Amino acid sequence: MKVLLVDDDALVTSGIAIILKAKAKHLGLVIEIVGIGRDGREAIQLYETHEPDVVLMDIRMPHMLGIEAGKIIQAKYPDARIIYLTTFLEDEYIIEALRSGAKGYLLKTDYESLLPAIEAVEQGHRVFGNEIIEKIPAYLDMMGQTSIEASKREPIDPRLSERDHELIYWVAQGLNNKEIANMMHFSEGTIRNYLSDILVKLGVRDRTQLAIYYFKHVDRNRM
Known part of the structure; x- marks a missing residue:
């Protein structure tokens, strides 16, 4: 390389x-x-x-x-x-x-x-x-997303299950797979597999894009 x-x-x-x-x-x-x-x-x-x-x-x-x-x-x-x-x-x-x-x-x-x-x-x-991911919601607002626009966010993709919703939430909070596994009471390998499935469903490439997707599209009061 x-x-x-x-x-x-x-x-x-x-x-x-x-x-x-x-x-x-x-x-x-x-x-x-x-x-x-x-x-x-x-x-x-x-x-x-x-x-x-x-x-x-x-x-x-x-x-x-x-x-x-x-x-x-x-x-x-x-x-x-x-x-x-x-x-x-x-x-x-x-x-x-x-x-x-x-x-x-x-x-x-x-x-x-x-x-x-x-x-x-x-x-x-x-x-x-990690310091950057934690600030992404604020940066999205600074880049032109107003609070009014935020209130009009579309619901998260209906193809996702409640389990998927929860996993995405924890990714957006900056937790790693081991920490998410502890929160959701699954093995780390299971979380890894679920996360891979979600990336495919949403057409995003990695957990950073997934976190950005969450803050753009998910009603913050949903979780």
Whole structure:
């Protein structure tokens, strides 16, 4: 898998490269760091040169912000997979990342999630840190969904059972499969299977999209 790293801090990029290669080797995977950029302009140039599978990019950088570079890249390469890796949780940055079609938004301190996130994004999923998922309802409102519009949400898909409704609710609250299994008194494997069925029924790809679906379409008073 070809990965492009973009960050103005050389220690960060070198550290990420070492971590990714070490973890990938341990799991029998191949990660190739095809380029390292220091700002948004270099990100664009390196993307055009290497067309990586995934980009890990900082947001605040000199000359051009990461999100600005990401928008330019995605305008020319609609299938570009960009994960913003940053130390910032400011609402404006996260909203812009969501609007720009980013495939992920993670904090730099979450090193353990880097390789799983890259693999998930390369397979077509979206990944956001738990801190981001918790704020999604507020971000949807900031992006133009008013309280009046929220009151007019359509009921959740009638093809789903009450059990499915409950599972979706817990996903939207940020619980993992083990925690949901404890709440619903099923095994973790059963929850995993139910969740896969729900994703197919709703035509969404991952639990992040499922959480977004919940906050867009489900009457909050239903649960």
